[in-house]
Amino acid sequence: MRSKVTVVGAGNVGATAVQRIHQLGYADTVLVDVVEDLPQGKALDMLESGPVIGSDAQVIGSNDYEATANSDVVVITAGIARRPGMSRDDLLLTNMNITTAVTEQNILESSGFPRNRVFGMAGVLDTARFRTFIAQELNVSVEDVQAYVLGGHGDDMVPLVRYTTVGGIPISEMLSEETVGALVQRTRQGGGEIVALLKAGSAFYAPSASITQMVEAILLDKKRILPGCAYLEGEFGINGLCVGVPIKVGAGGMEQVIEIKLMDHEQKALEASAASVQELVEKVAGRSSRERELLDKAARYLPGGGSGNTNFPESVNFLAREGRGSHIWDVSGNEYVDWLMGSGPMVLGHAHPAVVEAVIEAVGQGSTFFTTNEKAVLLAEELVNSVPCADKVRFTTSGTDACFQCMRAARAYRKREKVLKFEGGFHGTSDYALMSVTPSSAEEFPQAVPNSGGIPKAIQDLMLVAPYNDLDTTATIIEAHHDELAAVIVEPVQRIISPKSGFLQGLRELTKRYDIRLIFDEVVPDSGWNTAGHRYITGSLLTSAPWVKSWAAVIRWPQ
Numbered sequence: 001m002r003s004k005v006t007v008v009g010a011g012n013v014g015a016t017a018v019q020r021i022h023q024l025g026y027a028d029t030v031l032v033d034v035v036e037d038l039p040q041g042k043a044l045d046m047l048e049s050g051p052v053i054g055s056d057a058q059v060i061g062s063n064d065y066e067a068t069a070n071s072d073v074v075v076i077t078a079g080i081a082r083r084p085g086m087s088r089d090d091l092l093l094t095n096m097n098i099t100t101a102v103t104e105q106n107i108l109e110s111s112g113f114p115r116n117r118v119f120g121m122a123g124v125l126d127t128a129r130f131r132t133f134i135a136q137e138l139n140v141s142v143e144d145v146q147a148y149v150l151g152g153h154g155d156d157m158v159p160l161v162r163y164t165t166v167g168g169i170p171i172s173e174m175l176s177e178e179t180v181g182a183l184v185q186r187t188r189q190g191g192g193e194i195v196a197l198l199k200a201g202s203a204f205y206a207p208s209a210s211i212t213q214m215v216e217a218i219l220l221d222k223k224r225i226l227p228g229c230a231y232l233e234g235e236f237g238i239n240g241l242c243v244g245v246p247i248k249v250g251a252g253g254m255e256q257v258i259e260i261k262l263m264d265h266e267q268k269a270l271e272a273s274a275a276s277v278q279e280l281v282e283k284v285a286g287r288s289s290r291e292r293e294l295l296d297k298a299a300r301y302l303p304g305g306g307s308g309n310t311n312f313p314e315s316v317n318f319l320a321r322e323g324r325g326s327h328i329w330d331v332s333g334n335e336y337v338d339w340l341m342g343s344g345p346m347v348l349g350h351a352h353p354a355v356v357e358a359v360i361e362a363v364g365q366g367s368t369f370f371t372t373n374e375k376a377v378l379l380a381e382e383l384v385n386s387v388p389c390a391d392k393v394r395f396t397t398s399g400t401d402a403c404f405q406c407m408r409a410a411r412a413y414r415k416r417e418k419v420l421k422f423e424g425g426f427h428g429t430s431d432y433a434l435m436s437v438t439p440s441s442a443e444e445f446p447q448a449v450p451n452s453g454g455i456p457k458a459i460q461d462l463m464l465v466a467p468y469n470d471l472d473t474t475a476t477i478i479e480a481h482h483d484e485l486a487a488v489i490v491e492p493v494q495r496i497i498s499p500k501s502g503f504l505q506g507l508r509e510l511t512k513r514y515d516i517r518l519i520f521d522e523v524v525p526d527s528g529w530n531t532a533g534h535r536y537i538t539g540s541l542l543t544s545a546p547w548v549k550s551w552a553a554v555i556r557w558p559q
């Protein structure tokens with residue numbers, strides 16, 4: 001009776017592994033994937049190769065796990081593959097979620113199996129690469145090169161040079177230390193070398209061959225000594241972590257960790273590699289399956305996987321669940337000090353009881369009227385009485401809208417079309433504002449660089465850009481363009497950069513001299529009406545975000 005092997009993931013690695021196992025002839029294979037019909041199609045194609053390659057084994061493709069019952073070995077290759085610019089660590093969270101999803105399908109009960117039944121392949125692959133490079137260098141058969149690459153599968157993997165032999169002869173007798181060092185380095189970057197060449201995926205021929213070698217060792221009870229990834233329980237001084245070490249592979253799976261004696265520097269390198277693995281484990285361990293599931297949904301349903309304001313690396317990405325005062329909590333319950341505070345408006349802290357009470361009371365009286373309402377009038381009166389430069393108030397629903405309306409009002413008043421902003425200044429996401437916020441190319445001032453595709457060239461030509469805090473250059477630009485400038489828009493405190501002494505006063509004088517509107521965009525910098533020392537210099541227009549999402553354009557008009 002033939003053995004049975006299930007391979008989950010019908011992509012490059014999985015399908016090629018099934019092809020290789022099918023070719024052995026003594027194991028039926030089941031190929032499982034979430035993509036409808038993909039595993040069925042590949043399985044049928046492989047089955048039809050049987051008469052040619054002389055294999056009577058069955059190959060079944062499936063989108064569920066019913067056909068996998070009674071498998072002798074299950075290989076999980078489901079995941080996303082590396083692309084240029086990604087490190088292996090970048091894949092960690094997504095692939096962990098996929099593996100969790102797979103193991104929850106009852107192939108493995110992820111926590112219930114003893115360690116001899118769950119182990120990994122990467123060391124066999126890394127060792128195969130090292131052996132290939134050595135054989136090429138010496139022009140000898142790959143079969144005569146013996147080597148071990150231990151540790152993690154990252155850049156600090158540990159090729160054990162002392163145990164590397166060619167036909168039984170230590171490598172140090174055949175190659176210089178420098179050449180061996182170069183081959184070690186190439187091995188460490190072996191996966192990346194292939195990703196850079198393939199561009200649309202990662203290695204799969206050598207990985208699938210490595211999988212097949214391990215599968216064969218199990219099915220034929222070969223007791224092979226291979227560099228596999230095993231859960232260590234104190235061996236090599238490492239506890240509770242999966243790390244690449246020499247293991248014996250046979251019918252019992254990972255039957256033994258072979259604890260060879262390491263020299264001090266080898267032990268240290270192995271420990272350093274294990275420490276990197278531990279760091280990654282800790283990074284992802286803080287995410288509950290609920291949060292991981294939601295992060296996956298965010299990637300699926302939100303462009304760029306988020307709200308567009310913050311992009312954290314995958315390994316530290318999180319989803320905020322609630323906030324109180326100056327702290328927030330993520331979906332997994334981890335607590336953070338919140339230095340962002342909603343990017344400005346949460347000056348009173350998250351969920352301040354008085355704010356919550358007022359909002360609940362107000363919502364109880366209706367929330368959107370479209371017509372002017374009693375509270376808007378009273379709030380406008382309050383703002384005009386509190387802010388020296390405010391004559392009238394226009395309420396808007398976002399900072400983008402406030403800045404956009406201020407620029408438009410200035411253009412209408414001055415009957416000119418151009419506006420000057422500062423490099424790095426953020427005034428929302430209108431076509432006018434998305435200029436030189438984070439410029440992708442270095443242009444001479446005052447050339448504006450759009451921060452997004454889709455912005456009309458005509459609008460780009462209407463925006464001039466000056467360097468923040470550089471009054472001389474700004475003055476030169478204003479002087480050269482004063483007869484076409486309607487306004488200068490500036491964040492008085494640009495993000496986290498304070499204005500240099502005299503910069504805002506100089507700007508005020510220049511704009512007054514040429515009768516140009518000066519717009520102070522306080523949407524983010526404003527963290528309380530009375531705190532900003534620059535407030536005695538009044539702009540012509542002022543945007544502000546004083547309270548929870550209640551954005552206002554405050555206008556002194558005309559000057």
Ligand SMILES: NC(=O)C1=CN([C@@H]2O[C@H](COP(=O)(O)OP(=O)(O)OC[C@H]3O[C@@H](n4cnc5c(N)ncnc54)[C@H](O)[C@@H]3O)[C@@H](O)[C@H]2O)C=CC1
Pocket residue numbers: 008009010011012013014032033034035077078079080081082091095098101102121122125153201202203204207
């Ligand atoms: N540790 C190592 O030495 C190596 C690891 N890899 C990793 O192996 C994985 C597979 O690589 P490739 O085959 O090149 O990628 P691939 O993109 O060609 O195939 C991955 C397959 O997994 C499937 N899949 C995704 N989620 C699934 C789920 N929940 N259940 C079942 N199938 C699912 C996809 O539909 C796809 O067909 C990648 O994560 C890659 O990074 C690849 C080579 C070496």
Ligand SMILES: CC(=O)C(=O)O
Pocket residue numbers: 082088125153190191192194202203
């Ligand atoms: C994909 C991968 O991990 C490798 O080729 O080494």
